[in-house]
Amino acid sequence: MTNSSSAQTPSAQPQQSYPAPAGPAAAALLPLLILLFVLVVLIIGAGLLYVTIAHPSLATPLTVAIAGVTLVVTIAGAIAAFLAISRR
Numbered sequence: 001m002t003n004s005s006s007a008q009t010p011s012a013q014p015q016q017s018y019p020a021p022a023g024p025a026a027a028a029l030l031p032l033l034i035l036l037f038v039l040v041v042l043i044i045g046a047g048l049l050y051v052t053i054a055h056p057s058l059a060t061p062l063t064v065a066i067a068g069v070t071l072v073v074t075i076a077g078a079i080a081a082f083l084a085i086s087r088r
Helices: 029-054 056-086
Strands: none
Touching: 029 056
């Protein structure tokens, strides 16, 4: 008789690993994302400048809002830098 308590092992199938995309498209992704981020920041900054010039009474609230956003971006940048260093 065979031992029914012995577990049968499934056939080992080799794991397929797919390589990361290479070539000019992958190499250009990060610079394009940086350019897009810079353009979006410039557009938002231009809009805030226009609102401040058109409505001077909004200068103080916009300054406080921009300071808050700057603080959040700084903290997010520090966290991203820490994560990038810890993954190496």
